[in-house]
Amino acid sequence: MARRLTRTMVVWVPDWPVVAAAGADGRSPDEPIAVLEKGKVLATSAAARAEGVRRGQRARDAQSRCPELVVLKYDPVLDARAFDPVISCLEAITPGVQVIRPGMCALKARGPARFYGGEEAAAVKLLDRLETYDVQGGRIGIADGPFAAEQAARVSSARTRVRVVPPDGSPEFLAPLPVDVLEQPALTDLLRRLGLRSLGAFAQLPATEVLTRFGPDGAFAHRLARGRDDRPVTGREIPPELTRTLDFEPSVDRVDQVAFAVRSIADELIVRLTELGLVCTTLRVEVGTESGRVHEREWLHPRWFTAADVVDRVRWQLQGSGTATSELTSPVVRIRLVPDQADPVGAHADGLWGGGPDERIHRALSRVQSMLGHGAVVSVVIGGGRGFAERQTLVPWGDPAVPARPPDQPWPGAITGADPARWPTLAPTTIFPEPIPAKVFAADGTQVAVTARGELSGTPTAFALHPARGDQVADSNKLYPITAWAGPWLTAERWWDPATESRQARFQFRTADTRAWLFTLHRATWKAQATYD
Secondary structure, X not given: OOOOOOEEEEEEOOOHHHHHHHHHXXXXXXXXXXXXXXXXXXXXXXXHHHOOOOOOOEHHHHHHHOOOOEEEEOOHHHHHHHHHHHHHHHHOOOOOOEEEEOOEEEEEOHHHHHHHOOHHHHHHHHHHHHHHXXXXXXXXXXXXXXXXXXXXXXXXXXXXXXXXXXXXXHHHHHOOOEHHHHOOHHHHHHHHHOOOOEHHHHHOOOHHHHHHHHHHHHHHHHHHHOOOOOOOOOOOOOOOOOOEEEEEEEEEEEHHHHHHHHHHHHHHHHHHHHHOOEEEEXXXXXXXXXXXXXXXXXXXXXXXXXXXXXXXXXXXXXXXXOOOOOEEEEEEEEEEEEEEEEEEHHHHOOOOOOOHHHHHHHHHHHHHHHHHOOOOOEEEEEOOOOOHHXXXXXXXXXXXXXXXXXXXXXXXXXXXXXXXXXXOOOOOOEEEEEEEEEEEEOOOOOEOOEOOOOOEOOOOOEEEEOOOOOOOOOOOOOEEEEEEEEEEEEEEEOOOOOOOOEEEEEEEEEEOOOOEEEEEEEOOEEEEEEEEO
């Protein structure tokens, strides 16, 4: 027996990535704005679309169509965080809100319709509620099932912001829509090549034949096209409120006074986490000052935060934003503690020997960082790239260890070592901040050169280092006899860009002191890039 379809209401805020990014950047969504992801336009404002900017365009093409275009980077965390208050304001009217994606959510229409006297009246009430929270331009679609309700919301307009599809009317409503709304590129491309360009044409195919030809994903898309979306609407589980806020009236201008007052809300936060069986490993501290600025920073902990740890981080952040003394540059009016990551306590159980040394190191480095600045203490994260120098990313201590370039992508020409049995294949132990100019000599004393075909003018027998600014390596002027070598490996990087084009040959040398070196030859210039100790 077929499941009865649920009347579903979908709330949609058009161009939500633009709204979220513009709000974070202090701009109005009415400006010509484009949000980019991986170099392509993900979302645009109405003003940008009026100038010809479209989704999927490259940044250069979009800016050529609209010179005044404001380009903002897409941040999925910011996108979701900005939408959370919108969900909260809807839940104040009706429970059971399911988040489809930031900017769009669904809920069962039956409860609000019975309470407010009809589906359309309930939708108008929800839109009024959004406008009180300064969320403009929201639209609502109501139909049998989430898919048809979402399409109804998308075909609504600024004038008619509520579109109601009558019960059992979803197949007729969906029939003229293009198959692209299924959001399955491989399937929709195949359907178009078969001449099935609308949902109605696709829905006329026998369900058994669709399952045989297109598989389970195609069968699911076929049910959506027929208006038989029987997926239930499951409201989100409202997370416990863990944020703690402390307002100062009057404002406080001494670090010790703020730290003393913060102890109370730090205790409350840790007690609440303990009751829920959680521990906080990432804490965001927001400091609001009398000048109107908000100093915000995320703090990580190798284990989990205690109340004393929270107070210490607040004190260090205050000293880092002002001076290293007890005086502040601007009085504090508000402290907000937000546990960004709270994990089950069982996931962070102590090991056999405890975690004391790691915690002491983390505490000491965090303290130094608070005095010297956020970027003064860094750690190295290995990412993607061709050379070892570009593979390293310096991440400020306490920040998530995310490399600048994805390490899982292929990097043609990347240095991986020559013969694994003889040469190092791991990253070097020392990468020089500035490559060291050098000279590589053959047995007859002439400098070694490499032709375009990779042929050497002589066998490398020794090299000398000549640092450009001071001695970066001890005994920099002496000759280093070469006991073994490998190469050359010829590379041509970014040949299409004259400004960043690089054609070079890479070598690995081993010297008598058992060290291995990484050298590059660009035109006639030798440089030492790194050493394997």
